[in-house]
Amino acid sequence: MIKNLLRKIFGPRGNKISAGELANKFDLELRGNPKEMVNGVAPIADACPGQLAFYSTERNSNAFKILPIEVLKKTRASVILLQKEQVKDAPKGATLLITDSPRGNIVKILGVIYAEKPRFGISYFATIERGVFFRKKRTNYVGQFATIERGAVIEPGVKIYPGAYIGRNVVLGANTIVQTGAHIENATIGADCVINANAVIGKDGFGYTRQNGKNVFIPHVGRVVLGNRVSVGANTCIDRGAMTDTIVGEGTKIDNLCQIAHGVVIGEECFLASGVGIAGGAVIGNQVLLGGHIGISNGVHIGDNAEVGAMSAVFRNIPANEKWHGNPAGPGIEFFRHYAWLRKNAK
DSSP, X not given: OHHHHHHHHHSOOOOOEEHHHHHHHHTOEEESOTTOEEOOBOOTTTOOTTOEXXXXXXXXXXXXXXXXXXXXXXXXXXXXXXXXXXXXGSOTTOEEEEOSOXXXXXXXXXXXXXXXXXXXXXXXXXXXXXXXXXXXXXXXXXXXXXXXXXXXXXXXXXXXXXXXXXXXXXXXXXXXXXXXXXXXXXXXXXXXXXXXXXXXXXXXXXXXXXXXXXXXXXXXXXXXXXXXXOEEOTTOEEOOOSSSOEEEOTTOEEOTTOEEOTTOEEOSSOEEOTTOEEOTTOEEOXXXXXXXXXXXXXXXXXXXXXXXXXXXXXXXXXXXXXXXXXXXXXXHHHHHHHHHHHHHHOO
């Protein structure tokens, strides 16, 4: 009871919407009261009246656990998203939204119920130099103490939150969000991107040469180019290229605290978990999965659809469609054979 009260007071506030509206919007079968209102989503075991919950037996991966059917029978949620085979176990009086994929639809519903209210307008306390080009200024938001330098191009729907810095000649694509404290320069950012708090994009890379026994900095003249729908996590750094551009393909998602060095090329629809470090000149294919705290050496090529396990150190090229693990990283079967041999023969 206390936990639910605290969640209600301090948790995120949802937008009110009826079960009928959700059914129409997402093409769901409705059984019950179409006027039943919800203003939040909660786990099915904790849900209260006025909230929506879901129950599913889908197994999209081994990470998903199927809850006992008793939690569905005892839930207090006003609206339940579930599969047709579970309808018979739903509490009487609950309004049901029926679908083949509750897990897939709950993601869409969360986006509607917890959608941020639109923000528009330029704060009086923002610093915007002459020569900044807003394509459709009335659709933009710039928070207090944000800075935009001349030559920047801001497309429609862009939101720049307080304290962010947008350097000269940066392009921000339509509907992109730049969160508090992010720093962007020497970059072209695609549409529908999210740059999270304190990310740094487009600063010089760690490029030096040794001359006469001294480390000498190599001037960087490249840029960072992000495709559409790229997400960059908090405190992640993406360096500009020294001679060529650093490129991140469409739909790629980068977690917090990652480092992408100068001249790296990352393909489309990749996932980079927290702490990934990619050295200069590496090339990552499309739909690659990189686990947490992976280190990738200079110039390494990783093929399409490859997967690299967490804490691996990659010093050589990885072919497409393979799963590698370890330090130094090798094919998954090879890694687990070595591990099994060590366990068997360790004294």
